[in-house]
Amino acid sequence: KAATNGQLATxxxxxxxxxxxxxxxxxxxxxxxxxxxxxxxxxxxxxAKDSAAYPEFSPEVASDLRTSLELTLNDxxxxxxxxxRELLLGDSIYLNxxxxxxxxxxxxEGSPFQVMKLDEGKRVGIISHPYLLSTFAYTSTSxxxxxxxxxxxxxxxxxLRPPPEAVAPLSPELHASxxxxxxxxxxxxxxxxxxxxxxxxxxxxxxxxxxAIGRYREQEKDKPVDATGSYLTRTGETVNFAGPxxxxxxxxxxxxxxxxxxxxLFHYLIKQPIRAYGPETxxxxxxxFTQKEFNxxxxxxxIVTEAALNH
Numbered sequence: 001k002a003a004t005n006g007q008l009a010t011x012x013x014x015x016x017x018x019x020x021x022x023x024x025x026x027x028x029x030x031x032x033x034x035x036x037x038x039x040x041x042x043x044x045x046x047x048a049k050d051s052a053a054y055p056e057f058s059p060e061v062a063s064d065l066r067t068s069l070e071l072t073l074n075d076x077x078x079x080x081x082x083x084x085r086e087l088l089l090g091d092s093i094y095l096n097x098x099x100x101x102x103x104x105x106x107x108x109e110g111s112p113f114q115v116m117k118l119d120e121g122k123r124v125g126i127i128s129h130p131y132l133l134s135t136f137a138y139t140s141t142s143x144x145x146x147x148x149x150x151x152x153x154x155x156x157x158x159x160l161r162p163p164p165e166a167v168a169p170l171s172p173e174l175h176a177s178x179x180x181x182x183x184x185x186x187x188x189x190x191x192x193x194x195x196x197x198x199x200x201x202x203x204x205x206x207x208x209x210x211x212a213i214g215r216y217r218e219q220e221k222d223k224p225v226d227a228t229g230s231y232l233t234r235t236g237e238t239v240n241f242a243g244p245x246x247x248x249x250x251x252x253x254x255x256x257x258x259x260x261x262x263x264x265l266f267h268y269l270i271k272q273p274i275r276a277y278g279p280e281t282x283x284x285x286x287x288x289f290t291q292k293e294f295n296x297x298x299x300x301x302x303i304v305t306e307a308a309l310n311h
Contacts, residue, residue, distance in 0.1 A: 014308045018301045028078065031300060034268045035073050038154055039132060041066070049213055050140035056102050057134075057213050065131035065214075068094040071113060072129065077296050084261060084294040088125040088252040092117050103130065103215060119216040124248040127151065127207065130214030137212040141172055142180050145188075145197070148204025155251055156231075157260025160196050179220045181205055202229040206247040255286075258294070262286045265299060270307045277310050 007013050021027060036042040047062040071094040076086045095116045100107030105118055126132060136146035152158045175183050184204075188197040206229030211217050218225055227243045234256060241247045251257050262285045266274040274282050285302055292298045 008308075011305060011309060015301060015305045018304050018308075022297055022301060027300075030269070031077060031296070032070075032073070034265060035077065037268065038264060039069075039126065040150060040154060041069075041132070041135060045135050047134050048139055049134070053140045054213050061098060061102060062131075062134070064096055064099050065129075065134065067113065068096075068099065069126070069129050069131040072126070075115075081293065082296040082298070084258075084289075084296050084299075085252045086125075088127065088248045088257075090125050091120070091123070093123075093129060099130075102213075122209065122216050122243070122245070124245045125252075127155075127248055127251070128210065128214075128244045130210075133207065133210045133214030134212065137214075140212055142208060142210060142212050144180065144184050144204030144208060145200055146204070147207045148200035148202070151203045151247075151251070152200055155260065156254070156256050157263065158199065160200070163193075163196070177221060179208075179223055179225070181208055181226055199232065203231055203247070205229045206241055207244055209243060258289060259286050262289055262299065262303075266303050266307075269300065269303055272307075277306065281306060 002008050002013065002017060008017065033042065044066070047065075049057040051057075072090070072092075073087070076083070076090060079086075092115045094113045095103070095105055095107060095118065096113045097107055097109040097111035099105075100111065100116070101109060103118060105116055107114075107116065132150070133142075133147070136150050137143045149160065153160060172178075172180075172183065175186070178186070184201060188194070188201060206227050208220075208225050208227045209216055209218065211220075228240070229242075229247065230238055230240045231250070232238050233254075239250055241250055259282065263274050263282060266282075266285070274285075285299070285306065288302050289295075289299045
């Protein structure tokens with residue numbers, strides 16, 4: 001009716017219609033799909049762990065962890081504030097009785113999912129959610145490389161070139177005394193590796209306080225875990241962080257992460273690169289995202305409105 005009456009001509013008119021449609025379940029399904037893709041779990045990964053090292057980890061636990069992550073995402077994205085920063089800084093996750101038993105939280109066995117704090121002060125945001133940490137890990141050890149690639153690509157929006165040659169990971173059994181960090185440094189010390197691993201490794205190392213199933217640890221191989229890391233920004237500044245909390249705080253305030261979020265959501269919703277809509281579209285939407293307190297639903301509305309105006 002609005003189109004018939006010529007009431008879809010201005011930004012305000014289009015925006016009003018977009019906001020009317022935001023609560024629709026089809027919008028919700030679309031936006032939920034975006035975050036599953038962003039986190040590289042739109043295809044349910046097969047999370048299998050070494051039964052000798054992690055006898056309590058089962059397909060049921062993996063399924064519960066995914067439910068936990070989806071409930072956590074839903075609470076943040078569809079809250080009134082819909083604050084993107086909360087995805088990175090939130091200090092609570094959903095746990096049920098089965099997960100609480102495995103991750104060391106006091107909850108009666110058989111309890112339904114409920115919001116709880118896990119490893120208070122040590123676990124922050126989705127980068128430390130056990131489901132993602134388990135996904136980006138090997139069957140018996142953590143994987144700083146997989147975790148570092150995830151943060152670099154999905155959150156910071158960095159492009160990584162394929163490795164110059166295929167290299168099999170060093171087996172932990174061959175270097176039984178080395179921690180995962182020490183083993184990764186040994187494997188990637190070649191200069192040819194450092195083009196990418198100079199960025200990937202230091203980010204991934206900051207998540208080394210979590211084992212292959214995302215449980216918090218302070219020691220590995222009877223040595224204190226070294227979870228220090230760093231990142232060289234696009235502007236040439238070196239940012240240092242120690243552990244997941246400091247990494248999460250950096251990511252939540254990083255203009256690179258904000259720009260990447262805008263660009264990725266635009267492409268997902270509109271199916272075209274944002275630069276096809278002119279050089280000013282990305283900075284304009286990013287500035288609006290910042291001014292609106294990083295509201296994910298408002299960014300969605302702004303993107304659809306922008307595309308409709310320039311269709």
